[in-house]
Amino acid sequence: MKIKNRSCSLLACWLFFISCTCLLAQSRPSQVISVKSPNNKIELKIELKGQILYSIYFNSREVISPSPISLTINDNIVLGKRPVLENVSRTSADDRISPAVREKRAIVIDRYQQAKLKFRGNFGLIFRVYDDGVAYCFYTGYRVPIKIRGEEATFTFPENYQVYFPFISSLHTSFESTYSYLPVKDIGPERFGYAPVVVDLNDGFKIAITDVAVDDYPGMFLTGNKEGLARLTGKFAPYPAEEKLRQRSDRELEVVQEANYLAETRGNRQYPWRLILLAENDAQLVSSDIVYRLSPPTELKDTSWIKPGKVAWDWWNALNIYGVDFKAGINTETYKYYIDFASTYGLEYIILDEGWSDPADLFKTNPELNLEEVVKYGEAKKVGVILWCVWYTLDQQLDRALDYFQRIGVKGIKVDFMDRDDQKMVNFYRRCASAAAKRRLVVDFHGAHKPVGLRRAWPNILSKEGVLGLENSKWSALVSPEHDLLIPFIRMIAGPMDFTPGAMHNAQEKQFRPVFDLPMSQGTRCHQLAMYVIYESPLQMLCDSPSAYLQEPEIMAFLSAVPTVWDETLVLEAKIGDYLVMARKHGDDWYLGGLTDWSPRTFDLKTDFLEPGKNWVADIWQDGVNADRQAVDYKKLKIEIKSGDNLRINLGPGGGIAIRFTPAR
Known part of the structure; x- marks a missing residue:
């Protein structure tokens, strides 16, 4: 009984102390x-x-x-x-x-x-x-x-x-x-x-x-x-x-x-x-x-195995390849074709998106696909394979699945449909990134919230969706040039965004319509090329069909060369929602990308970002004279230029420009 009374007395004293503290805090002058x-x-x-x-x-x-x-x-x-x-x-x-x-x-x-x-x-x-x-x-x-x-x-x-x-x-x-x-x-x-x-x-x-x-x-x-x-x-x-x-x-x-x-x-x-x-x-x-x-510092001691790069992607183009002697689809022959294309142009990866396995069981492979054969074929061609998976399925099979992927030589995972960022889901992102890093697998999160700093702690997270990206063009008209010029000023503040550019079927505003299996983009061909310079994503998709790219060797001359990581970044012209012109350096080369909304624009740029005392060669991909009518129209130019020279660029409606500057040899 005495102990109980003592406890009550202590509690009363503590409450009195807290009350006095609060009253004192209220009476204190503002600090x-x-x-x-x-x-x-x-x-x-x-x-x-x-x-x-x-x-x-x-x-x-x-x-x-x-x-x-x-x-x-x-x-x-x-x-x-x-x-x-x-x-x-x-x-x-x-x-x-x-x-x-x-x-x-x-x-x-x-x-x-x-x-x-x-x-x-x-x-x-x-x-x-x-x-x-x-x-x-x-x-x-x-x-x-x-x-x-x-x-x-x-x-x-x-x-x-x-x-x-x-x-x-x-x-x-x-x-x-x-x-x-x-x-x-x-x-x-x-x-x-x-x-x-x-x-x-x-x-x-x-x-x-x-x-x-x-x-x-x-x-x-x-x-x-x-x-x-x-x-x-x-x-x-x-x-x-x-x-x-x-x-x-x-x-x-x-x-x-x-x-x-x-x-x-x-x-x-x-x-x-x-x-x-x-x-x-x-x-x-x-x-x-x-x-x-x-963001918190990296938790990985060795990051040398993490390989950014470009990806030949299957889902956006609905595996619509042509000019081949086999039936296109989710099968071994089709993915070898994607690997051949990636190897020809130095792309680091291909993705096997939805359909390679039962979405509810990563060990039930599509019977038309020999996964291990495809992975080995890619290894021989120096092309890594990334596998798509539903997050919930992956979480149920996490260690077993990732061990298997590592054993057969898979290089990464694309994890989809989280669609939340409560505490429990936030913890899944870390758990997944950590488990993947232990197996030396890169990660691309889709159906995900925006980057929140985890990529610095786990740099094997190469990209995240969390953006209204080009995939929406398959079913809506929401992804317009105006939208394209909002996201680098807003969403990209948070970090890399897997927008998935690279459409080869391009349309002006009046000509555009969403077609799920034969999709197109709004804006010009060069509008798409410029995104590879402007949009940050260390894992960058080539969304269209290899067959479409193979018909355009001049386009592939740019897409095969453009890097996905940068040593320097400069913003030359910018107005949110209207236009953006940027220059980025990788190694000895500089790249310039320019985007505009539906308004045509002309910019006079100074090239003083180029190292002086050198002669430079500028390979230019610009909107064609008829791009306002036929958005696929473009012109490829090559000129010599020196640091500080004026450079006038013209962007058509929904247009763009892409330039690669290399030291003259």
Whole structure:
């Protein structure tokens, strides 16, 4: 009895202490912590008074108004309510990162100022201020696992700016939406979309919002504000308490019951970054690599086996090969034909997409296909084989299937139809990438959320879909030149995107129609070629039929040469949704790609990115004089050029241009 009374007394004392602490916190004057970017253009202010708020200034202009943030754990304990600051530690960094897989550049400069705030209650926040953005994340220091009940992540704007926003209707989504352009307040609390989004501050200045380093935690969606503020608010998928395959489906694992928490996770950890990218102009949206900088370092000691490259893909062109003496289809002869084509033009891989096996059992191979024979044939021709699989099937057979793939010489997997990013699905991405890396297999995630930093930790993840890509042209007209010029400014901020370019049947707007088995693209032939320079994907598809490519040796002269990884990246001309011209370097060569929407455009470019003192040869693939009527029309030119020379390029409606600059020999 005495022990019980003592326990009650201790509890009463503890509650009294907490109450006093809260009252003291409420009565304290506001505390403001300031952190500036290395170049002093960006200032972050963190205000503590009853809650935690942050605001951001660029050259003294407020671009993010005071925005509350908090984390709710366990029995609805709000980390951030009446915060009591214990200390602030400040650090800075000026590092050089050499990516295992070079997406934009060979050397990534990681320079920032950081403030780490520790609060009473064994939690804190880390704020980083870069020259091109601000990021923050929570951390906790508990010894036992905890449940995350909710997170308050808000992004408040001083005015009702316009935003490029990809609406979705369900948390079960393929992350393949078009972008609406509307005022932030018009989104409202009932509608939501996925990150990244881009906010237009009307004078050329842009803000992009996304999440990074998402691990053992759900990804971030964004919604509007019920109080009528110009504010975006984070929305997170609850933990799936119960899942069930949809009726007559082998791939869509629906969440039929949600838990009353977002994640159950270790208590001693750092949580995902919330990133606010600041861009003075549209070009900076494309050139920034801040997401990579915020991502966790690689967990692989040896990355030498990871091989980026181009892929001859079967599914988009529906295996429509011709001029052969065998029946095309999912069979050994057809895939040997794809391998022969890939070998002829130095493509690193082919993909066997849906149909090579029973989607529900990776060990039930199509009877018309001798998989091991195809893989061995590819090895002899130096062409690797990548196998498509439903994520759910792969997860059920993970170790057994990957062991088998490794044993027979398969080089990678294309994993499809995840269509979620709750904590459980996020953990699958890591589990799959890790298991694949142990077998030296590269990974391409389709039906996936956008990149969230995992590719730096596991660089065998060469690409991700999470984009309204060219496959949609098989059944809709959504993938237009305007859309093509939104995604590099918005989706590509997050990381590589497997858009799957390379269509050889091209159409102007009035001529286009979706045909599932004989698909075409909107825009010109050179519009498709330019995508290989502009769209980042270390694993890049050639989506059309080998038979179509074989009829166009001039086109293949470009597609066989263009790399998929880059040493330098420059944005020469840029306007979101309208046009983009970029130059990228690989080895000694430079490549230039230019895209326009349905408006024809002319640009006069300076070639001072070329090394001076050398003569250069420019191989040019440009829109033909009749490309406005017949989109397949193009012209191949070769000229000599020197660094600093003017270069005029003409892009037709829905047009493009691709140039390869090589030192004259």
